[in-house]
Amino acid sequence: MKFFVDTAEIDAIAELNDLGMVDGVTTNPSLIKKSGRDIIEVTREICAMVDGPVSAEVTATDAETMIAEGRKLVEIAGNIAVKVPLTWDGLKACKVLSDDGHMVNVTLCFSANQALLAAKAGATFISPFIGRLDDINLDGMELIEDIRTIYDNYGFETQILAASIRSVNHILDSARIGADVITAPPSVIKAMVNHPLTDKGLDAFLADIKAAGIKIL
Numbered sequence: 738m739k740f741f742v743d744t745a746e747i748d749a750i751a752e753l754n755d756l757g758m759v760d761g762v763t764t765n766p767s768l769i770k771k772s773g774r775d776i777i778e779v780t781r782e783i784c785a786m787v788d789g790p791v792s793a794e795v796t797a798t799d800a801e802t803m804i805a806e807g808r809k810l811v812e813i814a815g816n817i818a819v820k821v822p823l824t825w826d827g828l829k830a831c832k833v834l835s836d837d838g839h840m841v842n843v844t845l846c847f848s849a850n851q852a853l854l855a856a857k858a859g860a861t862f863i864s865p866f867i868g869r870l871d872d873i874n875l876d877g878m879e880l881i882e883d884i885r886t887i888y889d890n891y892g893f894e895t896q897i898l899a900a901s902i903r904s905v906n907h908i909l910d911s912a913r914i915g916a917d918v919i920t921a922p923p924s925v926i927k928a929m930v931n932h933p934l935t936d937k938g939l940d941a942f943l944a945d946i947k948a949a950g951i952k953i954l
Contacts, residue, residue: 738912739789741898741920745769745779747786749923754786761789763842763864763900763920765820766796777813784814792842792862794820795830803830811839818842818861823851828858835859842898849883856893862918867911868901877901878910885915905929 739760742750745768753759762783769776776793784791793813795806807819807830818840821827831841835858842862843855847870855863865884867877884897899911902921905928911919 738916739918740926741789741792741918742926743768743900743902743920743922745772745774745783746923747772747779747782750783750786753923753926758926759787759789761791761818761918761920762787763792763820763898765792765794780810780817781813784816787816789816790818790840790842790861791816792818792820792844794844798822798824798826800826800829800833803827804833807834807839807841808837820844820864823847823855828854831855831858831860835861844900847880849880849887852884852895852897853887856888856895860895862896862898864898864900864920866901867899867907868903870901871903877907878914881911881914881916905931 740758741761741763742753742759743763744750745764750759750762769779772779780793793810795803797803797806803821810819811817819834820842821830822845823843827843831843834841840861842864843860844864846852846863846865852863865880870877870880881899896917898918898920899916900920902908902919902925905925908919908921
């Protein structure tokens with residue numbers, strides 16, 4: 738499974754990237770706004786740091802302007818994936834940009850039917866939003882399962898990019914189902930290392946070392 742980091746914070750990306758935990762990055766205008774920096778400047782810096790795809794989102798809602806914005810965004814770097822919303826205009830933009838040879842991430846997916854349309858339009862990535870479905874008492878993981886089944890049935894190459902990840906269990910369940918990618922905040926990815934038995938075992942080990950007076954350096 739590929740790990741994308743859902744942030745525009747350069748330091749957080751760098752820390753995970755140095756550990757080999759970053760296969761790509763997803764950003765959006767809201768995340769970049771939090772950083773207080775220019776969208777093009779931040780995106781260019783992230784692209785220079787990360788080898789994998791960096792999703793940069795259009796701000797328009799009509800197909801013609803989305804296409805124009807997408808073509809501007811891909812000029813930033815060769816690893817840009819243009820992020821478009823899963824609307825009819827977004828699908829039109831996806832088709833044109835994909836035919837141009839650009840990576841496209843179709844976002845805000847909440848149904849398997851939508852995911853099927855995105856794949857038909859040539860999307861590189863489809864981003865189903867797990868957490869937001871859970872928020873309204875629907876099963877986000879069921880959507881991942883449905884998309885995986887449909888894509889496998891027909892050999893679609895569109896990658897399932899599980900988004901709106903809220904917990905380490907979301908990551909585990911996505912991996913079990915076979916999502917190609919997850920995108921999560923740095924805090925959630927780092928939380929995967931935590932386990933109370935690890936902490937308990939380490940505390941006991943350190944106590945034994947101290948009692949024995951053992952030093953390596």
